[in-house]
Amino acid sequence: MMATVNMVDSRHMTKLSTEPSQGSASVRPRLNIGFILAPRFTLSAFATFVDVLRLAADDGDGSRQIRCNWSVLSPDMAPVQSSCGVRIEPEERLGDPARFDYIVTVGGLIDGGPGLSAEQSAFLQKAAAAKVGLAGLCTGVFAMARLGLMDGYRCCVSWFHHQDFLSEFDRMRPISDQIFVVDRDRLSCSGGVSAAHLAAFLVDRHLGRAAARKSLSILMIDEPMEGDRPQPGLPLELSPRDPLVRRALLTMQQNLQAPLSIARIARDLGVGRRKLERHFNSDLGIPPADASVRIRLAQARMLLEHTDRTVTRIADETGFCDASHLIRVFRESEGTTPDLWRQNQSETGSAPI
Structure with a gap:
C-alpha cells in the first residue's frame, strides 16, 4: 500500500x-x-x-x-x-x-x-x-x-x-x-x-x-558546508584528508576509461601541477600519477572478481593501453597475472556474476 x-x-x-x-x-x-x-x-x-x-x-x-x-x-x-x-x-x-x-x-x-x-x-x-x-x-x-x-x-x-x-x-x-x-x-x-x-x-x-x-x-548535522566541499565518492583504498587531493581522486574515478593527464586535472581544479603533486605527497605519500594507477587497478580487480569480462575488455574499461599493459602493471602490483589472480579468487570462494 x-x-x-x-x-x-x-x-x-x-x-x-x-x-x-x-x-x-x-x-x-x-x-x-x-x-x-x-x-x-x-x-x-x-x-x-x-x-x-x-x-x-x-x-x-x-x-x-x-x-x-x-x-x-x-x-x-x-x-x-x-x-x-x-x-x-x-x-x-x-x-x-x-x-x-x-x-x-x-x-x-x-x-x-x-x-x-x-x-x-x-x-x-x-x-x-x-x-x-x-x-x-x-x-x-x-x-x-x-x-x-x-x-x-x-x-x-x-x-x-x-x-x-x-x-x-x-x-x-x-x-x-x-x-x-x-x-x-x-x-x-x-x-x-x-x-x-x-x-x-x-x-x-x-x-x-x-x-x-x-x-x-x-537535524544532527554538525555545521553548514560550503558548496565546494568534496562529495563522498566511490570507496577508495586511499584515505585522503586533503580536500584538494580528494577532489582530484574523484576526477580520476570519473575518468577511468580515458584517464586525464595530471596537468589537465590540476588545471580543472584551478591549481598548478606542482602544487597538486605537493598536496598528494604530503597527504598520501605518493604522486598523483601513482594514485591514478592504484585507482584503475582497484577497478580492474573488482571487474576480475565479480564479472566474466575478458582481460582485454577490462583493460579498455580501466584506461590501460591494452591487455599487455594491464598484465604488466598488474603483475608488478600483485605478483601474478590477472587471469591467475581471478582463478585464485574463484577457488577461494568468489565467483564471477
Missing part, C-alpha cells in the same frame, strides 16, 4: 498556528520557495531540504511558516509518487512563478517515466524569464538541462550520475566533486545530505547564519 502525505492539510494547520501570537503575524516571510516534484522524485532530498526551511522558519520547533514559506506546486493537484512509493499532495497550482524567490525542481529516477509535464516545463521557462532563482535537487538538474535552463551555467551532479549526465548532455561538463554549486541564479546539488546544505545556504543568505546553524544542529 502506498503512503500518502497530505501537505495541504498540514499547511492549513500551519496557517492556523500562525494567527497573532507574540507578534508573529507581523513577520513577513523572507524566503519563499515553490517545489516542482518530478515523477518518482527522491523523497529524502525533498524532505531534507524542506526540514531545513521548517526549522529556520519558526522559533523553537513550532514548524510555523513565519520567516520562510514553501509550497508544492502542480498543474492538476494530483498526488506525486516518489521513488520509494510515498505520495505527496500538492498545495497550489502553478500560477505566477514571480511570487517565489526560488523554484526548486526535485528529480528522481533518471528512467522514472515521462518526466516533467508540458505545464511544469512551461512554468520553469516562465520562471527563468522572470529571473526567479532555479534550483535542482539530485537529478532535478537533468530536468532543467533538458529545457535548456542550464545552458551557460555550471551545474552539480552526483558522482554516481556523472556518466549518465555526460551521455545525455555531451556538450556540458558537470561538476561532480562538490556537494552543491551556485552559479548566479542557478543552484544545484548532488542529492542526499547535500540538499540540507544547499537549503542552509539559502537560509543563511536570506535569514542569517544563526538560522542556518540552528536548522542543521536540530
Whole structure:
C-alpha cells in the first residue's frame, strides 16, 4: 500500500498556528520557495531540504511558516509518487512563478517515466524569464538541462550520475566533486545530505547564519558546508584528508576509461601541477600519477572478481593501453597475472556474476 502525505492539510494547520501570537503575524516571510516534484522524485532530498526551511522558519520547533514559506506546486493537484512509493499532495497550482524567490525542481529516477509535464516545463521557462532563482535537487538538474535552463551555467551532479549526465548532455561538463554549486541564479546539488546544505545556504543568505546553524544542529548535522566541499565518492583504498587531493581522486574515478593527464586535472581544479603533486605527497605519500594507477587497478580487480569480462575488455574499461599493459602493471602490483589472480579468487570462494 502506498503512503500518502497530505501537505495541504498540514499547511492549513500551519496557517492556523500562525494567527497573532507574540507578534508573529507581523513577520513577513523572507524566503519563499515553490517545489516542482518530478515523477518518482527522491523523497529524502525533498524532505531534507524542506526540514531545513521548517526549522529556520519558526522559533523553537513550532514548524510555523513565519520567516520562510514553501509550497508544492502542480498543474492538476494530483498526488506525486516518489521513488520509494510515498505520495505527496500538492498545495497550489502553478500560477505566477514571480511570487517565489526560488523554484526548486526535485528529480528522481533518471528512467522514472515521462518526466516533467508540458505545464511544469512551461512554468520553469516562465520562471527563468522572470529571473526567479532555479534550483535542482539530485537529478532535478537533468530536468532543467533538458529545457535548456542550464545552458551557460555550471551545474552539480552526483558522482554516481556523472556518466549518465555526460551521455545525455555531451556538450556540458558537470561538476561532480562538490556537494552543491551556485552559479548566479542557478543552484544545484548532488542529492542526499547535500540538499540540507544547499537549503542552509539559502537560509543563511536570506535569514542569517544563526538560522542556518540552528536548522542543521536540530537535524544532527554538525555545521553548514560550503558548496565546494568534496562529495563522498566511490570507496577508495586511499584515505585522503586533503580536500584538494580528494577532489582530484574523484576526477580520476570519473575518468577511468580515458584517464586525464595530471596537468589537465590540476588545471580543472584551478591549481598548478606542482602544487597538486605537493598536496598528494604530503597527504598520501605518493604522486598523483601513482594514485591514478592504484585507482584503475582497484577497478580492474573488482571487474576480475565479480564479472566474466575478458582481460582485454577490462583493460579498455580501466584506461590501460591494452591487455599487455594491464598484465604488466598488474603483475608488478600483485605478483601474478590477472587471469591467475581471478582463478585464485574463484577457488577461494568468489565467483564471477
